[in-house]
Amino acid sequence: MIRAFHRWPGLLALALVTILALSGAALSVFPAAERIAAPQAEAGLTVGALAERIRAIYPGVEQIRRSPSGRITAYWFDQGAPGAAVIEPATGRGVASADPNQAERWLTNLHRSLFLGDGGRIAMAAGAAAMLVLALSGAALVARRAGGWRHWFAPLRGPLAGRLHVEIARIAVFGLVLSASTALWMTASTFDLLPDGSVTPAAPAEVSGKTGAALNEIAALRQTPVAALRELSFPYPGDVTDVFTLKTAQGTGYLDQGTGALLSWADLTGWERISETIYMLHTGQGAAALGLLLGLVALGVPAMSMTGTLIWFAGRRGRPRIRGNQPAGRAETILLVGSEGGSTWGFAATLHAALTEAGQSVHVSPMSAFAPHRYTRAGQIIVLAATYGDGAAPASAKGFLARLGATDYAPDAPLAVLGFGDRSFPAYCGFAKAVADAAEAKGWPQLLPLDTIDRQSPQDFARWGRALGEVLGIDLELTHQPVLPRTETLTLVSRRDYGAEVQAPTAILRFALPRTTLWRRLAGTGFARFDAGDLIGILPEGSPVPRFYSLASARRDGFIEIVVKKHPGGLCSGQLTALEPGDAVTAFRRRNPGFRPGRGRAPLILIGAGTGIGPLAGFVRANARHRPIHLFFGMRHPDSDYLYGEEMPDWQEEGRLARLVTAVSRGARPHYVQDALRGDTAALARLIRDGARVMVCGGRDMAAGVTDALAEILAPTGLTPALLKAEGRYVEDVY
Missing domain, CATH: 2.40.30.10 (Translation factors)
Known part of the structure; x- marks a missing residue:
């Protein structure tokens, strides 16, 4: 459900949200530019002193305004002709035109209304609402993918588009929530959907009838610093009944033009302060640094739009469409899928179709969406779980075990766990076994014992399906055609x-x-x-x-x-x-993101035998930055299977390979790669203690021997292969 809330506003409002974000990002520059360019008042300057300076230069001054950036603008009449200028506070003289920036005005109209008046304002408000839905639902999805809010910045894996999408979202989501919610508030205020909340001072009951009070002698003006000024309006010339109107950060008041007395005052209400704060947060007026930050955040929107579209298309191609998927609260059978590359979803689609044809109502969702409180009608829960790397959870099962561990009790509906993997790997169906063990520890009733599917075998799947059908009392024939990526x-x-x-x-x-x-x-x-x-x-x-x-x-x-x-x-x-x-x-x-050299300059210890040299040779070949690489390579005989033997000297000469140690297993004195490691104990212990990363590729028997050898080598240091694996400094690609 959350994924749908995230997907459809993004796809339907893609252009609108992009325009909103890009125009907002452009507008964020202007408050900062204005703050830099505007002459600033000196510390301690009062409104009275400033007004005296300006009136000395422009006797017909009618109004003085101070923007949140500190820019002071004066408006006057001179022999019937209006004038306006940006004021230098130190002299009271105009130093720049007060005309609005045409580019800023054009962008503002685009951002607010698409040049379409009220209809455009409503459209842009819809775009802001879509952005808010995208940000909130995206935050929930990021937390789900990371395994919970506490793991918000956990390392990611998966296709580049997906990782970029989430990395940008992690940083941008809070700013987008702020920008979108303040935009909706301002739109609602524009259309009078919110209470005004403002209070104006009471009209003066009587005035002195005098004129000509010295501005710097008026107490309210003399006591108000320029930094607190919003606006000072002068009385109409010759009208003894008119008054000064002073607006500050605290409120609004009327001043007698003859005596300078404060005739009435109204404090700024709490509602007005909230409205002003929201205006500042959205526009950056008065908070230029925040405005620039939100502008940078907004630039993430077009990037997320593009990567999100790529993810959507890739998902449509890579994951089979499951027709007739029932809501979780109405389903008799719940299918939870843990998949890394997408193939397990194909098996889920086959099972869903067969169960539906047999009269079952079925709900399919990723394991990361595990929510037992929603399965109110479930008669059974089936988990289809692939394994990532060395027994880890695949992408769509992130956080499942943590959620299961956090529940007070297991669901009443019995559980069947089916693992998918490759028997040639040492951690065959390791994650599925972990799920079964956690369920048993939680007291979750069992529908079927843990079973496994080797190398996506349709025959294994059909056999398991018949066993499931017997337990459910239905005739269940699972005929699965593997859905492969585009070849x-x-x-x-x-x-x-x-x-x-x-x-x-x-x-x-x-x-x-x-x-x-x-x-x-x-x-x-x-x-x-x-x-x-x-x-x-x-x-x-x-x-x-x-x-x-x-x-x-x-x-x-x-x-x-x-x-x-x-x-x-x-x-x-x-x-x-x-x-x-x-x-x-x-x-x-x-992709195989779990088997990468990683970034940085930490030394690499590459260990392989036979065909396991393949990716290791690729890492050496790519080492143009001369990261220290120590390669341990096992072969049968140098005259027969010294793979990449022609390139090794060149790589050493070019600085791509710091050291090469070979082990020959055929001959008078058989020597295996683990023996070569034991013969280099001191150097290896020093490298690993100093942060080196170990990468092993080859047969599982060789990998087991390497683990044992490194355990012996590291024993005096207090380190172990298991600890290095937990730190991400020991990775394997074995078969």
């Missing part, structure tokens, strides 16, 4: 072969970059933007299930490169290692 054709341009001598055929395959559209470049989808360490999904002939390989190159390298080892009976590896230059494969890119 592209990659053409092989070169290959380098290794490993034949040790019966482990391995190849470095380099593909040409596919052509990409401007839209995909802006959106950063497909191969329009990628980094070493991202994953390439390749669809082998004869299988609908993709196989994933780590990229050894980035977009800026100008090619797509992977390292592939041929496995006995391996469908995809067999096809890839048989490719010749000019052959093509069908592939797509999947």
